Structures are given as structure tokens and as C-alpha cells.
Amino acid sequence: MLATRIKATVLALSATLAILPALATAETIKVRYSWKLKGEYAAFYMAQEIGAYAKRGLDVSLGEGAGAQAALGALIQGQEDAAVVPAAFALTAISKGMPVKIVALYHPRAPIGVVSxxxxxxxxxxxxExxxxxxxxxxxxxxxxxxxxKMNEVDCNKIDRVMMDSQVRSSQFLANRVDALxxxxxxxxxxxxxxxKDPLVTLDFSKFGLVLPGLSIVVKDDAIAKKGKPLSDFLAALDEGVAASRKDPAAAAQAIRKAWPGSPKPDIVQAQVSATLDAIPQLPGRRAGYIEAKDLSVAIDMLKSVGELQGDKPVDAYYSNALFAR
Known part of the structure; x- marks a missing residue:
């Protein structure tokens, strides 16, 4: 019995010692969202929950944001390694000369619109109007x-856009102080x-011509070469997080709620998770986030047609799949 215990202790100690070097040399990846926590980000936490980061020697820091511009600014300043932003903002920034690339695109067609x-x-x-x-x-x-x-011959001057803090928008809408969000x-x-108290109506802008790429990961141009291996490992881990979330959306909702003080109820977060996953295409033989040039080309042409993009950069100036090739 004593020999068995000693053997078990030695094995446990050996396992611990084997892990320590990996922990000591863990590569830090700092990630900044463009917004506050929401079910859309659940796969990042699911990847953490299932150990997908740790097994690749990654120490991933996930932080809330205050808008896409702020997240991209922090990225350029070297405060973050990756920014999770709506790809449409990245396209505009790149067209103006910002030295960044979209390296993963999860929502080629962002599920955006208004609710009333x-x-x-x-x-x-x-x-x-x-x-x-x-x-x-x-x-x-x-x-x-x-x-x-512009695309639907709507007079934007007849829309009363009421600027308010994101934390009070919903309550103002539910109190009928604004007509839509x-x-x-x-x-x-x-x-x-x-x-x-009332039934809701949603208006999906993508059905009326607005094809904007949404959830994406952006890095600095030089990071693809300087930090390519850990960033590639990060995307591979996130792919595992997406797959695990598809299998168990409830678990994914629980994973993000652990990091989300004051989060909505589990069923609400799970509904957000499921709706987010539904908008992520599953490409045969490709990891989640792999970028199809045609998806960006459509968005780029549309944004150029309405003057939202500057210059005449080719589509491959906006994105790179290099991190999927490692």
C-alpha cells in the first residue's frame, strides 16, 4: 500500500513538473473586444473552459471595449495583440492606411438591423422615416x-437619431421613449x-442590400510575421471553442457568464450564443473564421459605391489567411 502511494505521488509530481515549464513559458495573447460582454463572445470563453488555450501554451487575456475605433487604436499602440471588431470598421480603417489585417472573419454577413x-x-x-x-x-x-x-431611397434627415449611453438604450426603448433600437x-x-410587454419586430438590413462583414479578428500587419505562431495557435484554439459551443450552447453560455458580472439569465445568453453561431458559416475542410475573398469583395464594392471606402486597394490588402496555414 505504501509503495502504491509513493508511486502515485511520484507520478503526480512528475505531471506537475512537466506542466510547470509550459506555464513558465506561456505566450501571452492580449485580446480586446470592441464592445461590452455579450453572448457573441462566448466561444472565446468556451475555448478557455475546455483548455484549448492552455494546451497550446497560451495565456489569453480577454478584455471589454468601448467601440471599434478604440479597440483598433489600442491595437496600433501595441497595447493589444488582437482586436475583435466588426470587419466593416476594419475595412474602412485599412482603406485609410491603418497597418492592420483581418485575419479571421466569423460573420461574413453581420446580423444587424433595428428592433421595434x-x-x-x-x-x-x-x-x-x-x-x-x-x-x-x-x-x-x-x-x-x-x-x-442611400440604398433604399430613405431620407435619413427624417430619422431622429437619439444619442444615448448604451446602458440605458434598452430601458428607454421599453418605456417607449424611442421607437426603435x-x-x-x-x-x-x-x-x-x-x-x-409588446411583441417585437426586427428589421434585418442584410435583406435590404446592406451586406456588412461583422465579427472578425484584426491584428497589426507586422504581427503576422513577428507573432505568427502564437496567433495561429490562438485561432486554432478558438476554432475548438466554436465547435464546442455548437455542440453545447448552454455550456458556452455558462462559460462566458463566469466572467460576466450581472449577466442576463442563462437562457437569454444561450439564445445569443445560438444566434451568433447560426451566423458563422461552416466551410468544408476549413476552420471557423477562414476568410473567403468573395465575401469581402462584395462588402468592399458596396462600401465603395456609397463612398465609405477610400482609395483603390485590392481585396488582399484587407485580409490574410496566413495564420490558418501554419
């Missing part, structure tokens, strides 16, 4: 509202539907 009450619906872009729409600083949908107006359809509707 059935009693005063915004069912088509034309219905936006004469409505009070709540918007916030760093609001992706609000930033491209002019594009949807700009929104990611995978984020706000599950939350609002659980507390609204």
Missing part, C-alpha cells in the same frame, strides 16, 4: 445607417423579448 414594437413597427427601411432611433457611440449599425438610407439581431432581441 409591433404596435409601432419598423418593418422596412422606409419605416425609419419619422421614427426616434436610439444610437450610441461606437454603434456599428448607426455608423452605416446612411448606407441603408439599432441592434445586432443576435444580441438585443433575445434580451428584449424576455422583458417586453
Amino acid at each position: 414594437h409591433a404596435s409601432n413597427p419598423v418593418a422596412t427601411p422606409k419605416d425609419l 419619422g421614427k426616434k432611433i436610439a444610437v450610441s457611440v461606437g454603434d456599428t449599425v448607426a455608423a452605416y445607417l446612411g448606407v441603408i438610407c 439599432t441592434t445586432y439581431l443576435n444580441v438585443d432581441p433575445p434580451l428584449l423579448a424576455s422583458i417586453s
